[in-house]
Amino acid sequence: MYTQGLDTHGKEPLPTAAEGEARAARFQGRIDAEEKIEPKDWMPEAYRQTLIRQISQHAHSEIVGMLPEGNWITRAPTLKRKAVLIAKVQDEGGHGMYLYSAAETLGIPRAQMLVQLLSGAAKYSSIFNYPTLTWADIGAIGWLVDGAAIMNQIPLCRCSYGPYARAMVRICKEESFHQRQGFEIMLTLSQGSHAQRAMAQDALNRWWWPSLMMFGPSDADSMHTGQSMRWKIKRFSNDELRQRFIDVTVPQAHFLGLTIPDDELHWDEATQHYRAGPIDWSEFYAVLKGNGPCNRERLEARRRAHEAGRWVREAAAAHAQRSQRAAPPVAGVAGVAGAAGAAA
Amino acid sequence: MTEADWPLFEVFIRSRSGLEHKHVGSLHAADARMAIEHARDVYTRRQEGVSMWVVRSADIIASDPEEADSLFEPARDKVYRHPTFYAIPDEVKNL
Ligand SMILES: [Fe+2]
Ligand SMILES: [Fe+2]
Numbered sequence: 428m429y430t431q432g433l434d435t436h437g438k439e440p441l442p443t444a445a446e447g448e449a450r451a452a453r454f455q456g457r458i459d460a461e462e463k464i465e466p467k468d469w470m471p472e473a474y475r476q477t478l479i480r481q482i483s484q485h486a487h488s489e490i491v492g493m494l495p496e497g498n499w500i501t502r503a504p505t506l507k508r509k510a511v512l513i514a515k516v517q518d519e520g521g522h523g524m525y526l527y528s529a530a531e532t533l534g535i536p537r538a539q540m541l542v543q544l545l546s547g548a549a550k551y552s553s554i555f556n557y558p559t560l561t562w563a564d565i566g567a568i569g570w571l572v573d574g575a576a577i578m579n580q581i582p583l584c585r586c587s588y589g590p591y592a593r594a595m596v597r598i599c600k601e602e603s604f605h606q607r608q609g610f611e612i613m614l615t616l617s618q619g620s621h622a623q624r625a626m627a628q629d630a631l632n633r634w635w636w637p638s639l640m641m642f643g644p645s646d647a648d649s650m651h652t653g654q655s656m657r658w659k660i661k662r663f664s665n666d667e668l669r670q671r672f673i674d675v676t677v678p679q680a681h682f683l684g685l686t687i688p689d690d691e692l693h694w695d696e697a698t699q700h701y702r703a704g705p706i707d708w709s710e711f712y713a714v715l716k717g718n719g720p721c722n723r724e725r726l727e728a729r730r731r732a733h734e735a736g737r738w739v740r741e742a743a744a745a746h747a748q749r750s751q752r753a754a755p756p757v758a759g760v761a762g763v764a765g766a767a768g769a770a771a
Numbered sequence: 772m773t774e775a776d777w778p779l780f781e782v783f784i785r786s787r788s789g790l791e792h793k794h795v796g797s798l799h800a801a802d803a804r805m806a807i808e809h810a811r812d813v814y815t816r817r818q819e820g821v822s823m824w825v826v827r828s829a830d831i832i833a834s835d836p837e838e839a840d841s842l843f844e845p846a847r848d849k850v851y852r853h854p855t856f857y858a859i860p861d862e863v864k865n866l
Contacts, residue, residue, distance in 0.1 A: 469836075469837070518816065521812075521813050524798060528798065531797075538775065597796075740777075740801075743777075746801065747801040750802065751802070
């Protein structure tokens with residue numbers, strides 16, 4: 428989801444002849460047999476680079492994604508909602524950590540990914556460049572944004588690259604609560620006062636189209652899909668996943684008594700699908716290029732956090748160095764692992 | 772400017788007593804104490820564990836996947852190590 432295939436247009440790296448056709452064929456054979464590829468296995472350089480790009484974009488999205496929701500932690504309407512929102516935002520931070528670790532197994536250092544994010548060179552999901560104006564936005568994000576994420580992430584649990592697939596299994600287990608707490612916020616608002624219902628409708632109006640864009644460009648415009656599918660990094664096309672999301676979400680909106688902001692949306696009896704109106708791709712590409720409502724603010728917030736944490740990182744490094752000099756390394760902790768090792 | 776990464780640690784968690792520790796992922800930390808604390812926050816937010824090990828990734832010695840064939844080959848033709856290799860008449864019980 429958070430991977431949108433953002434900056435791959437025309438830049439798809441291709442396997443080189445130098446890597447040997449036999450080797451490449453053996454690799455593809457393993458993929459076709461649904462074997463997982465693990466970090467130390469041989470892999471085509473293009474497979475490695477595609478994964479590094481996709482996993483790091485995914486990780487950045489989780490991290491930047493903490494910002495729009497974090498914006499409402501101090502203003503959550505009840506203590507319960509506040510505790511839930513903190514837990515949710517903390518999960519997103521955790522998702523970022525799992526994914527950075529998975530990307531690192533492909534040989535890119537964490538620090539390098541951080542530099543790419545903070546310099547603005549790396550992409551992250553377009554959705555996080557929209558502002559959270561009211562409390563209902565927190566409901567809409569959980570329901571729609573996490574909902575779209577789940578739709579996209581479940582097939583990634585079967586991705587051919589082992590560490591990515593395992594990270595996605597862990598993430599998917601945690602996402603369900605994100606979506607349900609969001610829907611519950613929307614439900615509460617939609618059963619509330621006139622003003623609260625209006626607030627819920629307004630949030631849906633603003634988040635609906637950006638949520639559909641989360642699945643990335645339409646299939647006609649996404650040229651990398653074929654190779655990613657052959658490598659079983661991707662299992663379904665952008666449009667297939669988007670359609671599934673529309674089909675499950677429209678009835679949920681009906682249940683809430685809210686209106687999807689799409690005049691052309693209708694049920695197609697013949698295909699048994701909801702048909703949506705056209706997406707305004709110019710908005711999508713503008714946000715990707717850095718011209719969304721919050722692009723600057725998001726990056727500045729990340730940079731500020733990184734700078735503000737510098738003294739903590741330096742202090743921790745100094746402390747680690749000093750205690751290493753003063754005592755045998757990792758006393759106490761290593762002892763636990765050592766003693767239990769025989770039993771493992 | 773790129774700051775150097777803190778060392779990488781691998782994290783192993785015992786999900787409940789009676790089970791073995793299992794690899795769950797990795798993280799960066801300045802030292803072992805911090806690795807344990809980060810592992811708590813990153814990998815056990817939903818009571819996934821009752822005990823954790825962390826070990827520096829650099830200290831793990833792994834077998835080479837390219838050598839997997841020759842490394843594991845000796846066990847391949849020793850089917851007699853499995854109980855099903857032996858034909859025992861049906862009338863014989865408790866065997
Ligand atoms: Fe997430
Ligand atoms: Fe989430």
